[in-house]
Amino acid sequence: MTILILALTLLGAVSASSAGPPPHDDFAATARYVVHRNNWGSLASTSTHQPIKGKPFVDAFSVSDGPVGNSTGVPYFFFSPLERTVQDLEANPFATLLVSEVQSGYCKNVKWDPEDPRCAKIHLSGKVVPVPEDETNFAKNSLFSRHPIMAEWYKMPDHQFYFAKMEIEDVFVLDFFGGGHSVSPQDYYKATL
Amino acid sequence: MTILILALTLLGAVSASSAGPPPHDDFAATARYVVHRNNWGSLASTSTHQPIKGKPFVDAFSVSDGPVGNSTGVPYFFFSPLERTVQDLEANPFATLLVSEVQSGYCKNVKWDPEDPRCAKIHLSGKVVPVPEDETNFAKNSLFSRHPIMAEWYKMPDHQFYFAKMEIEDVFVLDFFGGGHSVSPQDYYKATL
Numbered sequence: 073m074t075i076l077i078l079a080l081t082l083l084g085a086v087s088a089s090s091a092g093p094p095p096h097d098d099f100a101a102t103a104r105y106v107v108h109r110n111n112w113g114s115l116a117s118t119s120t121h122q123p124i125k126g127k128p129f130v131d132a133f134s135v136s137d138g139p140v141g142n143s144t145g146v147p148y149f150f151f152s153p154l155e156r157t158v159q160d161l162e163a164n165p166f167a168t169l170l171v172s173e174v175q176s177g178y179c180k181n182v183k184w185d186p187e188d189p190r191c192a193k194i195h196l197s198g199k200v201v202p203v204p205e206d207e208t209n210f211a212k213n214s215l216f217s218r219h220p221i222m223a224e225w226y227k228m229p230d231h232q233f234y235f236a237k238m239e240i241e242d243v244f245v246l247d248f249f250g251g252g253h254s255v256s257p258q259d260y261y262k263a264t265l
Numbered sequence: 266m267t268i269l270i271l272a273l274t275l276l277g278a279v280s281a282s283s284a285g286p287p288p289h290d291d292f293a294a295t296a297r298y299v300v301h302r303n304n305w306g307s308l309a310s311t312s313t314h315q316p317i318k319g320k321p322f323v324d325a326f327s328v329s330d331g332p333v334g335n336s337t338g339v340p341y342f343f344f345s346p347l348e349r350t351v352q353d354l355e356a357n358p359f360a361t362l363l364v365s366e367v368q369s370g371y372c373k374n375v376k377w378d379p380e381d382p383r384c385a386k387i388h389l390s391g392k393v394v395p396v397p398e399d400e401t402n403f404a405k406n407s408l409f410s411r412h413p414i415m416a417e418w419y420k421m422p423d424h425q426f427y428f429a430k431m432e433i434e435d436v437f438v439l440d441f442f443g444g445g446h447s448v449s450p451q452d453y454y455k456a457t458l
Contacts (some may be wrong), residue, residue, distance in 0.1 A: 073282075112379035113377065114307035116307075116309035116322060116323035116361075117321055118321050119361075126398050127311075127361070129309060129321075129361045130388070132365045132367055134378055134379045134380040136401075152432060156445070157301070166317075166320045166321070168312075168317065168320070168321050177370055186305035187325070191325075193324060193325055194326070195322065197316075197322070197373055242316050242317055257377065
């Protein structure tokens with residue numbers, strides 16, 4: 073298994089570096105590219121905690137949509153019920169996940185301000201739910217291959233970590249001048265990197 | 266003015282690099298340090314847009330709490346009513362801003378996963394409102410000195426850019442193992458870098 077993960081990682085790294093970003097007017101492919109390239113995102117929930125109960129909250133979460141080179145588009149998370157956002161989502165699972173090229177350092181390298189519209193921002197909205205049992209192994213491999221420390225967290229039973237994923241209902245992409253674009257989940261999932 | 270901004274920038278860069286992060290148990294100072302060091306954040310609002318009306322949304326915004334070396338703790342923004350989040354906030358101004366050390370590349374450099382609790386995450390919650398006229402020059406200098414492209418955006422009247430800021434009501438800090446901590450706005454503002 074270790075060799076398989078290593079092989080996929082090396083393959084993915086080569087593939088990712090040689091492919092480069094899709095054309096900016098291919099919004100579905102751009103969304104998939106940015107989501108797969110970045111390994112964390114900002115997850116917005118409706119707070120269940122005082123003094124901001126009922127108000128929007130946001131936290132940073134490690135994410136993976138598949139091992140490097142094997143993108144599915146599905147954002148997987150490793151959740152502990154000790155986290156505020158996880159408590160929020162257990163009460164109300166609807167959330168928006170932002171994944172942006174500003175995170176990777178790419179925009180800084182090409183001297184684009186974080187708010188420059190060319191610095192692609194992908195918003196995925198939907199319900200965040202526990203991963204069904206038959207998908208657990210894939211979620212685990214997706215996350216642990218890109219976030220190795222999670223294997224240690226898995227050994228901490230008091231944190232009660234579990235796998236979760238977003239069931240995407242809406243994709244919104246801003247990656248160029250002229251405003252953002254909605255992408256259907258169907259087009260998002262069928263795009264290839 | 267250019268020389269003044271340049272001098273402040275150089276002064277700030279030296280000061281920031283020599284000071285290093287505050288002790289992790291000084292939550293107010295850590296919050297101020299992370300907010301001043303990073304020049305963007307993830308802003309969560311309650312959406313006014315279909316198909317996610319009434320649900321949480323999040324976008325990345327360029328932020329400044331003062332020119333480098335002159336931190337105030339107040340997050341200033343440069344808003345256009347063309348942006349979805351700005352439209353959300355004009356209907357309901359309450360928001361949460363996440364600023365995290367994961368953004369700066371610091372956590373990656375020291376080999377901490379984005380979700381490692383030592384990779385400090387600062388959540389500022391409150392109303393985001395237009396900057397009053399007597400504060401406009403400070404907001405403008407705070408933002409334009411750290412985001413030079415904004416001077417160009419200022420010349421685009423059709424975008425109707427204006428200065429906004431968060432009136433902070435709650436600060437929540439996670440910067441170490443053992444869970445997060447609330448900080449009063451008073452303690453946050455009086456902390457020194």
